[in-house]
Amino acid sequence: MIKRSEIQKIAREYSDLTVGVLGSHSALEIMDGAKDENLQTLVVCQRGRETPYRRFSRISDEIIVVRKFKDILSSKVQERLRSSNTIIVPHRALTAYLGYGAVEDKFKVPLFGNRSLFQAEERSNKKNQYHLLERAKIRHPKIFKDERNIDRPVIVKIQEKKRRLERAFFTTSSYSDYKDKTENKIRKGLISRDALRFAIIEEYVIGTYFNFNYFHTPISEEVDFLGIERRLQTNLHDFVSLPAKQQLETNIELQNIEVGHTPASIRESLLEKVIAAGDKFVNAVKKEYPPGIIGPFSLQSVITRDLEIVVYDVSLRAPGNPILATTSPYTKYKYGTTFGVGRRIAMELKKAQQEGRIDEIVT
Numbered sequence: 001m002i003k004r005s006e007i008q009k010i011a012r013e014y015s016d017l018t019v020g021v022l023g024s025h026s027a028l029e030i031m032d033g034a035k036d037e038n039l040q041t042l043v044v045c046q047r048g049r050e051t052p053y054r055r056f057s058r059i060s061d062e063i064i065v066v067r068k069f070k071d072i073l074s075s076k077v078q079e080r081l082r083s084s085n086t087i088i089v090p091h092r093a094l095t096a097y098l099g100y101g102a103v104e105d106k107f108k109v110p111l112f113g114n115r116s117l118f119q120a121e122e123r124s125n126k127k128n129q130y131h132l133l134e135r136a137k138i139r140h141p142k143i144f145k146d147e148r149n150i151d152r153p154v155i156v157k158i159q160e161k162k163r164r165l166e167r168a169f170f171t172t173s174s175y176s177d178y179k180d181k182t183e184n185k186i187r188k189g190l191i192s193r194d195a196l197r198f199a200i201i202e203e204y205v206i207g208t209y210f211n212f213n214y215f216h217t218p219i220s221e222e223v224d225f226l227g228i229e230r231r232l233q234t235n236l237h238d239f240v241s242l243p244a245k246q247q248l249e250t251n252i253e254l255q256n257i258e259v260g261h262t263p264a265s266i267r268e269s270l271l272e273k274v275i276a277a278g279d280k281f282v283n284a285v286k287k288e289y290p291p292g293i294i295g296p297f298s299l300q301s302v303i304t305r306d307l308e309i310v311v312y313d314v315s316l317r318a319p320g321n322p323i324l325a326t327t328s329p330y331t332k333y334k335y336g337t338t339f340g341v342g343r344r345i346a347m348e349l350k351k352a353q354q355e356g357r358i359d360e361i362v363t
């Protein structure tokens with residue numbers, strides 16, 4: 001792990017700030033928010049994938065094109081980032097394409113975020129998201145360690161065989177059905193037998209799905225609740241809009257690949273629970289992964305018919321949901337204007353720079 005003191009020293013020596021990001025996932029949202037706060041932006045793109053950042057040229061002050069995303073780790077690119085006073089805002093693509101080890105040990109550029117925390121998203125990690133939710137006393141779905149004990153609807157979370165960044169989720173409700181479905185998916189080449197050893201079998205909680213988005217850093221006065229969105233997934237949406245008879249007659253594999261987002265709001269009487277969940281989670285992470293959460297995080301949740309929040313997934317970095325930037329009433333309630341995750345990040349970076357506290361929000 002790169003020493004935090006080394007990163008803090010680099011950040012303290014910056015004469016100005018540039019918000020940097022890898023050209024994928026939520027880069028546009030992050031850069032747009034930075035421009036709203038009059039900060040410089042820089043995006044590192046993989047060759048052949050730079051079109052959106054050239055087309056939306058208002059938000060990209062500098063574009064660095066590399067052969068592969070991993071080339072951001074080269075000494076030449078890292079030096080260029082540091083010489084541009086760049087603080088990288090991490091998102092899922094950064095850890096997915098570079099790997100946790102490289103982000104923690106080889107990327108000597110200031111990150112707006114807790115780089116030791118990102119691995120907690122992985123359910124195979126010892127101090128994973130379930131551990132954090134339990135420490136926060138937030139309910140998560142029951143985990144079945146032995147498939148023979150399946151006694152209710154469950155969702156099996158397993159990695160796809162061909163596309164390593166996608167997960168081949170499927171539902172089942174009994175051990176016999178689990179065996180039938182896994183064997184069928186193995187025959188079709190959708191999953192591998194080896195991947196089954198690392199699959200998570202999680203209770204399928206019935207309710208309404210919400211992704212609750214929050215923000216906090218060590219210099220924040222309190223945890224901000226930024227807003228809510230829901231996922232649009234293929235080939236689930238809009239397959240479920242077909243009449244039930246046609247669904248039963250259509251023999252296709254559902255894959256739940258995230259392709260977009262749609263906004264949502266929640267009834268006002270439930271806001272206290274939503275806000276409390278964010279507060280409890282921040283306090284738990286601070287104890288388990290000092291200095292705690294730096295930046296945005298998301299509690300992907302189900303509201304049950306008993307109006308209980310059950311968190312089934314946690315994002316510990318910038319979420320890929322630009323929909324909040326134009327639809328969240330919750331930022332307007334607090335700040336008087338509607339904005340998304342990108343601008344909230346830029347606001348915090350600007351505040352840290354003005355107060356001489358930039359070293360408190362980088363690792």
